[in-house]
Amino acid sequence: MQKKYIPFAVFFVALLVFLAHFGTRYTTAAKPAFVFADTEKQIYLTFDDGPSTKVTSAVLDVLKEEKVPATFFLVGEHIATRRGIVRRMAEEGHSIGVHSMTHIASQIYASEEALLKDIADCAAAIKDVTGAAPSLYRFPYGGEQRARQKSLVEAQGYTVVSWNAECGDGIAKDATAESILKTAIKTAGNKSRVVLLMHDGAGHEATVEALPRIIAHFREAGYAFRAF
Numbered sequence: 001m002q003k004k005y006i007p008f009a010v011f012f013v014a015l016l017v018f019l020a021h022f023g024t025r026y027t028t029a030a031k032p033a034f035v036f037a038d039t040e041k042q043i044y045l046t047f048d049d050g051p052s053t054k055v056t057s058a059v060l061d062v063l064k065e066e067k068v069p070a071t072f073f074l075v076g077e078h079i080a081t082r083r084g085i086v087r088r089m090a091e092e093g094h095s096i097g098v099h100s101m102t103h104i105a106s107q108i109y110a111s112e113e114a115l116l117k118d119i120a121d122c123a124a125a126i127k128d129v130t131g132a133a134p135s136l137y138r139f140p141y142g143g144e145q146r147a148r149q150k151s152l153v154e155a156q157g158y159t160v161v162s163w164n165a166e167c168g169d170g171i172a173k174d175a176t177a178e179s180i181l182k183t184a185i186k187t188a189g190n191k192s193r194v195v196l197l198m199h200d201g202a203g204h205e206a207t208v209e210a211l212p213r214i215i216a217h218f219r220e221a222g223y224a225f226r227a228f
C-alpha cells in the first residue's frame with residue numbers, strides 16, 4: 001500500500017468498527033422485545049371426550065390448516081372404532097392424554113382401585129394405537145375438586161392437567177359458535193398462560209365452528225399456541 005493511502009485505510013477500518021459496534025447494540029436491544037412478545041403469553045387448546053368421528057376429524061382439519069398444536073384427553077372406549085383418528089393426532093404432532101376408559105362417574109370414582117384401573121385401561125388403549133404410553137391425565141367431572149385423588153394419579157407418573165378457561169361447550173347443550181367464542185375470551189381474561197377447556201365428543205359441531213375464530217382471536221392478542 002502506498003503511504004498516502006494509509007490515512008484513508010485507518011479511517012475506513014475505524015468506520016467499520018464504529019458501525020459494527022452500534023449495529024450490535026441495535027440488534028441486542030431490539031431482540032428481547034420480540035422474545036418477550038412470543039413467549040410470555042401462551043394458550044393451550046385442550047379437547048376432552050373424543051375421539052369422535054366427525055367432530056374430532058373436523059377439529060384436526062382446522063388445527064392443520066392453522067398450524068396450531070393441541071392436547072386431546074381421550075375416552076378409551078371410543079378408541080377401538082376410531083384408531084385412524086388417534087393415529088392422525090399423534091402423526092400431526094398433537095399431545096394425547098388419558099381422560100377415562102368409560103367416562104361413567106359412578107364407576108370411575110367407586111374406589112381408588114377403580115380409578116387406577118380406569119386410567120390404566122385408557123392408557124393401554126392409547127398405547128395400542130400410538131405405541132407410546134401417555135403421561136398426561138385429566139379428571140372427568142371436575143378439575144381442582146379432585147385434590148385427594150390427584151396425588152394418587154401423580155404417583156403413577158402422570159401429570160394432571162386442569163384448566164383455567166373454558167368455552168362453555170360442555171355445560172350448555174345449546175351453545176353456539178358465538179357464545180363459545182365469547183365465553184372463551186371472557187374466562188381467559190388477561191391470563192398470560194391460558195389452558196382452555198373444549199370438547200370434541202359427538203355433537204360438538206359448534207365448537208368446530210368456533211375454533212378458527214378462537215384461534216384468530218388469541219393469535220391477534222399475541223398468544224403463542226402450545227401443547228402439553
Ligand SMILES: [Zn+2]
Binds near residue numbers: 048049099103140141
Ligand atoms: Zn369429560
